[in-house]
Amino acid sequence: xxxNGSADVVLEVDDAVQxxxxxxxxxxxxxxxxxxxxxxxxxxxxxGAMVVLSALVLLALMWFSVRRRxxxxxxxGLANLAEVFVLFIRDHVAIPNLGEEDGRRFTPLFxxxxxxxxxxxxxxxxxxxxxxxxxxxxxxxxxxxxLGFMVFGAMIRHGxxxxxxxxAPRGVPWPILLILVPLEMVGLxxxxxxxxxxxxxxxxxxxxxxxxxxxLILVYGLRALPVIPLALFVxxxxxxxxxxxxxxxxxxxxxxxxxxxxxxxx
Amino acid sequence: MNPPDDAQPxxxxxxxxxxxxxxxxxxxxxxxAVSMAIFGYLGYRLDKWSDTYPYWLIMGLFAGLLxxxxxxxxxxxxxxxxxxxxxxxxxxxxxxx
Numbered sequence: 490x491x492x493n494g495s496a497d498v499v500l501e502v503d504d505a506v507q508x509x510x511x512x513x514x515x516x517x518x519x520x521x522x523x524x525x526x527x528x529x530x531x532x533x534x535x536x537g538a539m540v541v542l543s544a545l546v547l548l549a550l551m552w553f554s555v556r557r558r559x560x561x562x563x564x565x566g567l568a569n570l571a572e573v574f575v576l577f578i579r580d581h582v583a584i585p586n587l588g589e590e591d592g593r594r595f596t597p598l599f600x601x602x603x604x605x606x607x608x609x610x611x612x613x614x615x616x617x618x619x620x621x622x623x624x625x626x627x628x629x630x631x632x633x634x635x636l637g638f639m640v641f642g643a644m645i646r647h648g649x650x651x652x653x654x655x656x657a658p659r660g661v662p663w664p665i666l667l668i669l670v671p672l673e674m675v676g677l678x679x680x681x682x683x684x685x686x687x688x689x690x691x692x693x694x695x696x697x698x699x700x701x702x703x704x705l706i707l708v709y710g711l712r713a714l715p716v717i718p719l720a721l722f723v724x725x726x727x728x729x730x731x732x733x734x735x736x737x738x739x740x741x742x743x744x745x746x747x748x749x750x751x752x753x754x755x
Numbered sequence: 756m757n758p759p760d761d762a763q764p765x766x767x768x769x770x771x772x773x774x775x776x777x778x779x780x781x782x783x784x785x786x787x788a789v790s791m792a793i794f795g796y797l798g799y800r801l802d803k804w805s806d807t808y809p810y811w812l813i814m815g816l817f818a819g820l821l822x823x824x825x826x827x828x829x830x831x832x833x834x835x836x837x838x839x840x841x842x843x844x845x846x847x848x849x850x851x852x
Contacts, residue, residue: 680826686789
């Protein structure tokens, strides 16, 4: 494509690579085809479709995991794997941050966070699919749930007055409180926003790097073949990132909700 | 050999993992960046509105930095590196009332 050495041709290839990268990362309206297009709502986008698909995959996996098998009272196979995840979230994420009682109560929420984000991240690594968590609306929606528990859950637990009094640490002189109280209030919102941006930025950046590396093949042809092992390495790294980001989002949600429920520990 | 009847039951707490002690620190960098970005943007919009560029932008960036440092301080003051692998502290005894 660039054999004639023309700068215009190189520029055209650059534009093509740029459009390919944007096509694979930016959100666009979902159109499954002429026959199926009447069945999907017009507001559904590719990332929205991936969220729905991830939810369906998660429901199917959970259904296969928890269906009763009278012949095998001890969980095996997929149920065993699901139990490992649930026990890990309960014993290492929920209970250490929220205590025994609240930790057990919140375990379903954190298991849902972890498995849903993990499925969305991993499905995004399948060729022809898109990663829904690279859309800030998706991660913002998840972080809003956490923020809801941090604000309304804490209000229900401590009362409205108790919730606002938690912004003023005890024993602090009032001139300092004039600075501390706004900082605490803003910090609450900033933490939820940081949850949104962390997951979104990590997933988007990983896929941009991957597509940029593969795009070098289009620009430089055979000379760029050594980037294939590098792209493969980044792909494997993304599998790790998918797991780590699902875990970090769940852990930080537990920490933030735990701090809102027991502010004396925060 | 059976233990004596008056022996206290041994509660085996799970040791705290590296992730549980240091994991929340993953929040620090993002909170710092996000708070500076939000306050910087608010300052920029205020500058555009009042035609005072770049004073509110600089103020906003400093305010974001302040929020970020305060959040960092809140995390770090409870940091205990020796807690990794040590059992979690027992829960506080419940008030009989």
